[in-house]
Amino acid sequence: MSQFKVNKTYAQINEKIREGKAVVLTAEEIIDVVREHGPVEAAQNVDVVTTGTFAPMCSSGAFLNIGQSKPLVRTTRTLFNNVPAYSGVAAVDCFLGATQTSEDDPLNRIYPGEFNYGGGHVIHDLVAGKKVEIIAESYGTDCYPNRRIEKVMTLDEIPNAIMCNPRNGYQNYNCAINRSDRIRYTYMGTLKPEMGNANYSTSGALSPLFNDPFLKTIGLGTRIFLGGAQGYVTWHGTQHKTEVRRGLNGVPLTPAGTLFVMGNLKEMSAEWLVGQSIRGYGCSLSVGLGIPIPILNEEMAKFTAVSDEEIFTQVVDYGHDYPNAVSKSYGEVSYAELKSGSIMIQGKKITAVPLSSMVKARKIANLLKASIQNGTFLLGEPQHFFYITNMAVHRHNRRVESRCISVFYADFRHLSFACLHFVRTMIFMIKGLS
Amino acid sequence: MYSKILILHFPPEVAQKAVVCHLTRKFDLLFNILGARVSNRKDGYMVLEISGTRDSFKQGVRFLKDQGVRVSSAEQEIWRDTEKCTHCGACTAVCPSGALFIKRPEMEVVYDKDKCTVCELCIVTCPTRAMGLYSKKNTEDMMQ
Numbered sequence: 145m146s147q148f149k150v151n152k153t154y155a156q157i158n159e160k161i162r163e164g165k166a167v168v169l170t171a172e173e174i175i176d177v178v179r180e181h182g183p184v185e186a187a188q189n190v191d192v193v194t195t196g197t198f199a200p201m202c203s204s205g206a207f208l209n210i211g212q213s214k215p216l217v218r219t220t221r222t223l224f225n226n227v228p229a230y231s232g233v234a235a236v237d238c239f240l241g242a243t244q245t246s247e248d249d250p251l252n253r254i255y256p257g258e259f260n261y262g263g264g265h266v267i268h269d270l271v272a273g274k275k276v277e278i279i280a281e282s283y284g285t286d287c288y289p290n291r292r293i294e295k296v297m298t299l300d301e302i303p304n305a306i307m308c309n310p311r312n313g314y315q316n317y318n319c320a321i322n323r324s325d326r327i328r329y330t331y332m333g334t335l336k337p338e339m340g341n342a343n344y345s346t347s348g349a350l351s352p353l354f355n356d357p358f359l360k361t362i363g364l365g366t367r368i369f370l371g372g373a374q375g376y377v378t379w380h381g382t383q384h385k386t387e388v389r390r391g392l393n394g395v396p397l398t399p400a401g402t403l404f405v406m407g408n409l410k411e412m413s414a415e416w417l418v419g420q421s422i423r424g425y426g427c428s429l430s431v432g433l434g435i436p437i438p439i440l441n442e443e444m445a446k447f448t449a450v451s452d453e454e455i456f457t458q459v460v461d462y463g464h465d466y467p468n469a470v471s472k473s474y475g476e477v478s479y480a481e482l483k484s485g486s487i488m489i490q491g492k493k494i495t496a497v498p499l500s501s502m503v504k505a506r507k508i509a510n511l512l513k514a515s516i517q518n519g520t521f522l523l524g525e526p527q528h529f530f531y532i533t534n535m536a537v538h539r540h541n542r543r544v545e546s547r548c549i550s551v552f553y554a555d556f557r558h559l560s561f562a563c564l565h566f567v568r569t570m571i572f573m574i575k576g577l578s
Numbered sequence: 579m580y581s582k583i584l585i586l587h588f589p590p591e592v593a594q595k596a597v598v599c600h601l602t603r604k605f606d607l608l609f610n611i612l613g614a615r616v617s618n619r620k621d622g623y624m625v626l627e628i629s630g631t632r633d634s635f636k637q638g639v640r641f642l643k644d645q646g647v648r649v650s651s652a653e654q655e656i657w658r659d660t661e662k663c664t665h666c667g668a669c670t671a672v673c674p675s676g677a678l679f680i681k682r683p684e685m686e687v688v689y690d691k692d693k694c695t696v697c698e699l700c701i702v703t704c705p706t707r708a709m710g711l712y713s714k715k716n717t718e719d720m721m722q
Contacts, residue, residue: 198664200705258702333668334703341671418664420705430664430705485682498667502685 148441150187154525157191157438161519166191168516170509171350171437171448178449183442186449192516192523193448195352196369196434196508199345199500200420202331203311203382204429205241206267206409209304210278210297212236217290219280223247224266226277235288236280239308240266242429252424256329262427265419267307270299271371272414305409307371307417311381313433315353315401316457319344319477319496321489324463329424333499335462342459342487342494347505348452348479352435353401355448357394358540361438363526368405369434369512372416374521375407377435380530392544394447397456397476401531405433416508430501434508436516438523452480459489581629583612583695584639587648588622597645598624605638606630612675612695625695652696654713658689662708669709672699 160166167190169177174193178186208229210222222229222238226247229240244263251257270276275296284291299305320343322328322335329335333343348354356362366377381402388400416432439445458473465472477487482496515521586598593616601607607630616622628635642649656677665687669678677693678700680686700709 199666256702260707334671336671343668343671418706421707422705423702428705430666483682483685485680495671497671498680498685501664501666503665 146441148443149184150439150441150445152187152191152438152440154438154440154523157440158522160191161516161522164517164519166516168192168194168436168513170506170513171195171355172506172509174445174448175349175451178445183445183449187439187442187445190439190445192513193355193437193439193444194434194509194512194516195347195350195355195437196432196505196510196512197313197347197351197500198416198432198504198508199347199430200331200422200428201309201312201314201431201433202243202428204267204307204309204431205239205263206270207237207239207304207306207308208302210236210238210280210295211301211303213290213293213295215290216288217280217282217293218285218288219293220282222278222280224263224276224278225261225269226279227261227263227266229263231280242267243426245427256424257426258423259421259425259427262419262421264417264427264429265421267409267417267429268414268419270302270305271409271412271417273298273300299410307375307405307407307409307412309381309405309431311383311402312405312431313352313381313403313435314346314399315351315357316396316399316455317345318399318460318466319457319482319487320462320466321459321474321494322463323461323465323474326463328463329422330462330466331422331425331428332462333497334423337463339489339492339494341497342482342489343497343499344457344479344482345499346457346479347500347502348455348483349450350502350505350509352433352437353403354395354450354455356435356437356444357390357396357447357450359401359529359531360447361440361444361526362403362435363530364528365524365526366435367522367524368407368436369432369508369521370405370407370416371409371412371432373407373411373413375405376524377403377526378406379404381405384530386531390540391454391456393450393454394540395450395455398458416504432504432508434512436512436521436523452483453478455479457482459487579629580632580635581627581692582635583625583627583652583692585650585652586624586626586642587650588616588624589646589648590619590621592646593620593622594618595645597642597647598626600641601628601638604641605634607634607638613697627693627695652714654696654711655691656689656694656696656698656700657710657712659708659710662706663687663704664706664708666705669700669704672703674699 229238231238242264320332388396418430420428459475610627613625
């Protein structure tokens with residue numbers, strides 16, 4: 145006996161997709177449907193909800209096999225347009241990482257560095273169909289005597305190219321401020337001193353893992369939109385964390401789950417894999433990622449209906465705290481506040497700056513929606529889940545029950561804040577008038 | 579209402595005089611200082627956005643020139659490669675004049691060239707290098 149009123153299987157939804165009858169909505173569109181009709185009716189009518197995100201994801205890269213030469217070579221050092229790739233694997237295999245800088249980059253010796261070309265840019269050039277200069281060296285062995293090869297190749301000519309990103313799709317991330325008195329150049333963008341701006345990087349309500357906070361439908365084998373092609377979730381990502389503080393809706397309040405994703409680089413496009421030069425920090429790669437979430441039951445409908453107002457993150461100081469590994473939050477803000485353009489921290493209004501493209505995220509969710517509707521994208525049923533043991537879910541549920549009472553008090557607190565704010569505004573207005 | 583961004587170069591002897599405030603006093607012009615470096619020993623410059631009627635603008639500029647200030651308009655301008663721009667928003671953190679801003683609720687990055695002070699901060703901040711500096715003649719050619 146199921147605990148849900150609506151019960152669908154992956155096979156049933158895939159059958160509907162094949163017949164072209166599946167009802168698909170984006171993670172933004174489902175919000176109003178669930179609000180209006182409730183999760184049960186929404187789950188009866190909607191089959192899949194699509195998500196999307198497009199932002200720098202530093203833990204990305206590709207395994208490349210550059211093909212053998214005559215005589216044979218076992219490469220120990222491989223350069224793509226002068227960007228080194230890790231070659232401590234067999235024969236002519238290597239891993240090109242997104243943040244790897246070019247050999248002749250002055251780095252931060254001329255501070256702040258510009259980082260004009262790196263691993264992310266090579267990947268971008270490859271998927272754009274450009275020619276890439278490859279130089280590989282070796283110490284030479286009896287079986288692999290060749291010591292140096294040079295060639296110019298396009299992605300089509302490279303025998304194998306597999307995108308392999310050890311950490312993508314971070315479930316929530318810090319909002320960065322700078323409380324020091326000098327400008328800071330970070331992976332969270334340029335941060336002006338004295339809390340000049342607050343930078344954040346997520347697509348909020350469209351972000352994949354906000355829509356399935358306990359990864360109940362995302363696991364090994366989940367088929368995804370990756371860099372413009374169909375890819376897969378192959379494991380959880382590095383720094384994957386399940387035991388974190390969560391809101392009552394289950395959404396983590398701090399960085400939590402991550403995904404390890406893979407796909408065929410040869411099928412990907414330059415629109416969805418874009419090299420990044422982050423001033424003073426380094427190179428990276430912006431990755432387009434989208435995950436379809438099957439609405440198996442009313443619980444999933446409820447999860448996917450999460451809106452920016454209900455997703456919160458922590459404001460972290462990158463001027464002093466973060467570099468010194470001090471874990472401290474200067475406030476909890478919602479993505480609705482961040483997307484409004486300014487947040488209030490310690491009584492100061494700070495401009496909120498996004499680093500994640502909502503325009504592209506929306507486009508990914510819509511592309512994914514279209515390809516499910518026209519039957520070219522079928523759901524992949526997970527063969528293994530990485531999240532949360534049942535214990536953790538139970539713990540969360542118990543906490544929700546026990547906090548139902550305290551929620552009342554929290555609401556009461558918000559109300560009193562609102563009253564206070566109103567009175568203050570009135571006083572200012574009266575003062576202004578007189 | 580007429581509005582234009584001008585670059586004023588002050589030779590050392592002019593740098594000590596009160597000049598710019600007369601734009602408001604005598605010519606009823608509004609000015610917004612977008613950038614400045616003025617010292618009473620060396621020569622200095624000021625980037626001003628001046629607004630008012632077209633007539634008073636002309637008179638004001640003539641007055642500045644009479645006072646020994648060299649007046650020029652920006653010869654170079656910032657151009658956005660819309661193909662490269664991913665609308666991430668990183669540039670809006672550094673743009674001092676609000677020429678680059680986010681249109682809500684679409685969250686699109688909009689570039690209003692009229693507000694640009696050509697400070698060039700966006701060029702190195704843009705992660706995809708979508709912003710570039712071009713001479714005005716070139717961009718006019720590009721427009722055609």
